[in-house]
Every structure is written in C-alpha cells, then in structure tokens.
Amino acid sequence: MRTLVYFYIIDNDYHCQPIWTIKMPHPANVLIDDLLKELTEILNFTLYGLRRLKDNGYVFTPSKAADEILGSYKEEINPVETFVEEIIVKGTPDDRVLHKNIGEAFRAWCRKEGHNSLSQYTQNRLIQNTKDILKMKGFTIDAVRSNGDRGLSGIQLKTFPQSNWLAKTDQEEGFDIDDM
Structure with missing residues (x-):
C-alpha cells in the first residue's frame, strides 16, 4: 500500500496546480501523519517563500549558512x-x-x-x-x-x-x- 500526498498551489483565479507529490511506502505512514498534521504550516511557509521569491524578481537571496556549507564542501573536494x-x-x-x-x-x-x-x-x-x-x-x-x-x-x-x-x-x- 502506498500513500500519496499532493501539494498544490492556488493562483489568483483559484486554479490548482500540483507542485509536489510524495509517494511513500506503507511503513512511512508515520512520517506522512506527522506531515499531514503540519500541512497548513508547511503550505504557509512555502507560499511565503514563493511570495518573497516573486518580490525579489525570482532571484534567490544569498544565504551565509549555505555559503559556509558550500565552502566546506569545496575545501573537502579541492x-x-x-x-x-x-x-x-x-x-x-x-x-x-x-x-x-x-x-x-x-x-x-x-x-x-x-x-x-x-x-x-x-x-x-x-x-x-x-x-x-x-x-x-x-x-x-x-x-x-x-x-x-x-x-x-x-x-x-x-x-x-x-x-x-x-x-x-x-x-x-x-x-x-x-x-x-
């Protein structure tokens, strides 16, 4: 048995567009249950991030934490x-x-x-x-x-x-x- 979870984005005309689908095997239903409990917060967080991205001209804001991780990775590789x-x-x-x-x-x-x-x-x-x-x-x-x-x-x-x-x-x- 598989559990399907769909995440949709609704535009101003109330059209639903799927943005994310998760297919999980049955043992992961515990994770799915936890995600479903937080679904509203996850969706709000996603929409807030999308709004910020749109306001920023679809250019991602640089992240110091991500830059540090990337620097560590580069040093390890080269x-x-x-x-x-x-x-x-x-x-x-x-x-x-x-x-x-x-x-x-x-x-x-x-x-x-x-x-x-x-x-x-x-x-x-x-x-x-x-x-x-x-x-x-x-x-x-x-x-x-x-x-x-x-x-x-x-x-x-x-x-x-x-x-x-x-x-x-x-x-x-x-x-x-x-x-x-």
Whole structure:
C-alpha cells in the first residue's frame, strides 16, 4: 500500500496546480501523519517563500549558512583552492616560487589542516590546479625556469618574506608549516 500526498498551489483565479507529490511506502505512514498534521504550516511557509521569491524578481537571496556549507564542501573536494587563499599572495613580477616549494608548502599545509587524501595530487596536477585558481583570482603569473628548476613568477608564499629563503630552508632543514 502506498500513500500519496499532493501539494498544490492556488493562483489568483483559484486554479490548482500540483507542485509536489510524495509517494511513500506503507511503513512511512508515520512520517506522512506527522506531515499531514503540519500541512497548513508547511503550505504557509512555502507560499511565503514563493511570495518573497516573486518580490525579489525570482532571484534567490544569498544565504551565509549555505555559503559556509558550500565552502566546506569545496575545501573537502579541492583543498588547493583554500591553500591558495591562505598561503599564496600576489607578488611583484620579480618574485618567484619554485614548483617544488609550492608542493612542499601544500603537503605541509595539508598535514596541518588534516587533509589525508594527498595521493590524488601529483606535482603536475597541483601546479596546474594552482595556476588555474590563481588565474581565476586575477593573478598575473608566468612560468619561469632557472638552473633546471621550474617555478611561477608574480607570487609569493604568504608566510615567507622571500621565496629563496624557502628554497634554502627546504633543502637544508626540511619545511614544516608549524614553524611559521
């Protein structure tokens, strides 16, 4: 046995238009009973929301709570975007950061932030994602090559005054984001 619940919207001419139908198996009748008890409030809430949407030119109002949830989801799916926002800043055209330093900073940042799915990021994929995100944010970056090392110009790592310091420290002592 199935229970059908129909929700209708009535326009100014008293025409009924179905806007929502729920088909539930028999065990969910308890839920249906609860919904039926609140049906008037649900309909009023829906009509109020529809009126607000119509008054706003059928444009949804941004929600801070929804934006926060979406931001958390994006960070979980692509932590590179959050890494770029937190660690990389615009520099002068003379500023350069080596690809390997971006990789080390990213891995250290991921360890600190608790991102454990680093195996999906090869160095090439990380650099490409970083370049794409920087370009979307309006950064002017160029690929550079010096002494066999590749890097990006026009950016700096936020926590270090000079990219050369990171390259030297990374080779000699190891890089740990907790030291920042």
